[in-house]
Amino acid sequence: MSEVPVVSLEGVSKSFNGVEVLRDIHLEVARGEVVSVLGASGSGKSTMLRCINWLEQPDRGTVKINGEHIGVDAQGKQMSVRALASLRARTGMVFQSFNLWPHLTVLQNVIEAPVHVKRIPRSRAVEEALALLDKVGMGHKRDAYPYTLSGGQKQRVAIARALAMAPEVLLFDEPTSALDPELVGEVLAVMRALSLDGYTMVVVTHEMEFARAVSDQVVFLDKGKLIERAPPERFFTAPESERVQRFLATHR
Amino acid sequence: MNSQTWLLLLEGAWTTVWISAVSIAIGVVLGLGIALVRMLRIPFVDQLLVLYVSIARATPLVTLVLFIFLVAPTFGIVMNRNLAAILALTLNTAAFNAEIWRGAFLSFSKEQREAAMACGMTPWLCFRRIMLPQMITVSLPGLVNEMSFLIKGSPAIAVIGIVDLTRVTNRISAVTYEPLPPILAAALLYMVVIYALIQLQALAEWRAHRLAV
Numbered sequence: 001m002s003e004v005p006v007v008s009l010e011g012v013s014k015s016f017n018g019v020e021v022l023r024d025i026h027l028e029v030a031r032g033e034v035v036s037v038l039g040a041s042g043s044g045k046s047t048m049l050r051c052i053n054w055l056e057q058p059d060r061g062t063v064k065i066n067g068e069h070i071g072v073d074a075q076g077k078q079m080s081v082r083a084l085a086s087l088r089a090r091t092g093m094v095f096q097s098f099n100l101w102p103h104l105t106v107l108q109n110v111i112e113a114p115v116h117v118k119r120i121p122r123s124r125a126v127e128e129a130l131a132l133l134d135k136v137g138m139g140h141k142r143d144a145y146p147y148t149l150s151g152g153q154k155q156r157v158a159i160a161r162a163l164a165m166a167p168e169v170l171l172f173d174e175p176t177s178a179l180d181p182e183l184v185g186e187v188l189a190v191m192r193a194l195s196l197d198g199y200t201m202v203v204v205t206h207e208m209e210f211a212r213a214v215s216d217q218v219v220f221l222d223k224g225k226l227i228e229r230a231p232p233e234r235f236f237t238a239p240e241s242e243r244v245q246r247f248l249a250t251h252r
Numbered sequence: 253m254n255s256q257t258w259l260l261l262l263e264g265a266w267t268t269v270w271i272s273a274v275s276i277a278i279g280v281v282l283g284l285g286i287a288l289v290r291m292l293r294i295p296f297v298d299q300l301l302v303l304y305v306s307i308a309r310a311t312p313l314v315t316l317v318l319f320i321f322l323v324a325p326t327f328g329i330v331m332n333r334n335l336a337a338i339l340a341l342t343l344n345t346a347a348f349n350a351e352i353w354r355g356a357f358l359s360f361s362k363e364q365r366e367a368a369m370a371c372g373m374t375p376w377l378c379f380r381r382i383m384l385p386q387m388i389t390v391s392l393p394g395l396v397n398e399m400s401f402l403i404k405g406s407p408a409i410a411v412i413g414i415v416d417l418t419r420v421t422n423r424i425s426a427v428t429y430e431p432l433p434p435i436l437a438a439a440l441l442y443m444v445v446i447y448a449l450i451q452l453q454a455l456a457e458w459r460a461h462r463l464a465v
Contacts, residue, residue, distance in 0.1 A: 055366055081374055089372025099367035102463045103385050113371035116381055145462045158367075165371050 004067040006031050006169045006200045007052055012061035014047060021047050022058065023224040029169065029202055034195045036211035036232075037204045039221035040247065045204045048221065049171050052202065053091045054084060065090055066168055089117050092162030096174040098154040100146040100161070106133065107142040110161045118165065125164070132160040136190050152183030156190055163194075170194065172203040208251055212236050220244050253433050257424050261434060264420030265441045271334060271416070272403045275341035279402075280395060282342065283349025287357055290350070301350075308347035313408035316340045321412045337409035345402045352394040356387040386463055392456035400446050417441060 005028040012025040021044045029035050037045045050056040051063055054071040063070050070087045072078055079087075100109050110129040114120050133139040136156040146154055155175055162170055172191065176184040188210050195201060195214050205211060211218055211232060218235040220228040220243075228235065228244050239245050290301050308316075317340040324331035331339075360383055368378035407418035415423065421438045425431035 053370055055369065085369070085372050085374045088370060091370070093367070093370035095363065095367065095370075097363055099361075099363040101364055101367070101382055103382075103389070103459075112381065113373065116377060117372040147462055147464065161367075161371070171370075 003031060005029055005064075006033075006066055007202065008064045008067075009048070009051065010062045010064075012048070012051055012058045012063060014044075014051065014056060014058045014060075021224050022051070025061070025224075025226050027219065027226060027229075029200060031168075031200055032198045033216045034199075034201045034203065034214055035217045035219060036215040037202065037219050037221065038206075038208075038211060038247070043221040044224040045221050046173050048226075049173050049202060049204050052169070052171055053088050053093060055093075085117070089113070089165055090168050091171060092165055092167035092169070093171045094155070094158050094162050094173065094175045096177050098146075098151070098158045098178070100154055100158055102146050105143050105145055106138060106149075106157050109146070109157060110164045113161070114164050129160070129164055132163050133157070135163075135193075136160045137186070150183060151179045152186045155179065155187045159187075159190055159194075169200045169202065172201065172205070174204050174206065176205070176207060206251075208236075208248075220247070253424075253428075253437065257428070257434060258437070260420050260424060261417070261437055261441065264415055264417040264438070265445070267415060268403065268406050268417040269445060271337050271409065271414070272341065272399075272406050275338050275345060276399050276402060278338075279342045279345035280349055282346040283351075284353045286346060286350035287353035290354060291357055305347045305350055308343050309351075311344070313340065313344055313405045314411050316344055317408050318411055333409075333412050333414050336412060337414055341402060341406065341409070344405075345398060348398045348401075349395060352391050352398065353387065355394075356391045357383070359390075360387065389456055389459045389463060393453050396449055396453045396456075399449055403445060403449075404442065 007027070007029040009025050009027040012022055013020065014022040025048055027035075027048070037049065039045045047056055051058050052065075052070075054063065057071060062072075065087055068087065069079075071084065101112065104112060107126065107129055110132060111122065111125040114125040114128070115122050130139060130142065133142060136159055138153060138156050138160060141149065141153065141157075146157070149157065159175075175191070176187050179187065184207070188207060191201070191203070191210070192214050203211070203215070213232075215232050218228075218230060218232050219226055220235070220239075220241075222243050228239055228241050230239065235244070236248065239248065286301055286305070290298055311319075317337060320340045320343075321331060321333070321336040324336065364382060365378060368382045369375075373381070407416055410416055410419035417438050421431070421434040424434040428434075
């Protein structure tokens with residue numbers, strides 16, 4: 001792995017009100033790799049993911065996107081709002097609660113950032129957005145407002161919105177946890193297709209089957225520590241740590 | 253009432269409408285500005301704005317109008333009546349509007365803001381494209397209420413000699429010795445103006461159903 005990792009966390013730690021939620025996390029994600037992040041609730045999975053695009057600021061450690069420091073530079077100086085924004089534009093995030101913008105239609109949600117952040121011409125943005133909406137199976141809803149959509153449809157639009165910025169890495173924060181069970185499948189299917197397209201993805205999830213079938217690597221967080229990292233076959237059949245064995249036993 | 257009296261009434265109504273409209277327009281924007289600056293929590297400036305909002309909200313309009321009109325000359329400022337009236341109404345309504353905008357700002361969804369940040373928007377772009385359109389929809393009912401209060405409170409500007417829609421009724425009845433017809437006619441004109449405003453509220457409601465996700 002001589003190539004620069006798309007995401008790298010080095011010694012990332014963070015506390016909320018004196019409680020350590022991340023302890024000295026080291027993680028590298030290579031281009032095209034799908035990394036699933038597992039762990040009990042409160043183990044720090046989401047916080048770790050949110051440190052990657054600096055929605056949470058680590059107290060210590062460095063985060064790099066494609067080798068470039070995000071948030072603070074190599075000298076530890078806070079970067080400008082503008083510089084931070086343009087680095088974030090190179091990542092895409094999909095949230096548990098979708099977070100679509102309710103005053104905009106499906107199509108407008110998808111083209112908003114390409115047009116106003118990347119400043120690409122509207123006609124081209126629309127063309128690309130429609131292709132992405134077709135990819136996630138939402139092309140027929142281009143003029144609908146989010147409140148008319150089901151959870152699964154909202155999440156697929158949110159995925160198209162993240163893809164529209166042509167990000168170098170997609171960050172998924174429990175993308176199916178807020179969905180009715182019968183809607184989980186349609187979102188996972190889209191994510192599976194993205195992994196086959198070669199997207200680099202970091203997925204915080206409770207979907208064991210998905211993690212097993214789609215990931216290249218599975219990492220496990222326990223009380224803010226990254227205690228296991230392994231390819232899925234090994235992770236699910238022969239985990240090293242006793243904590244992971246217990247976790248898998250209760251989640252089978 | 254003859255056509256001459258109606259003409260006088262309409263003139264008064266026009267005075268009320270244009271002075272209120274100018275004050276409302278400035279007051280809505282100024283209120284937003286005050287709310288935004290307060291969100292930045294700049295020491296001293298913040299306390300100053302809190303003080304302004306408290307005083308402006310607590311002062312009766314008549315008192316504020318008189319105060320501005322009478323105090324300006326002592327600072328060497330030549331203040332015509334209309335300008336004093338607009339200044340007083342604006343200072344009053346901006347304070348109330350600032351609180352309405354602030355409420356909309358504080359209750360804005362953190363999740364939506366994060367989604368905007370995550371795709372590379374700067375805070376300013378996020379405010380302009382994501383927050384403001386929704387804040388307008390959410391605030392409009394409150395803002396329209398405040399606008400109608402302002403119009404109904406605008407007869408206060410008569411104390412410095414402006415002949416508005418209420419003042420003109422006194423003038424008419426002083427000549428005709430029949431106070432009731434002009435007052436009823438004035439009430440009708442106030443209602444027409446307020447009714448037009450309330451249509452804005454209907455627009456806001458029509459747009460608001462989308463936001464309830």
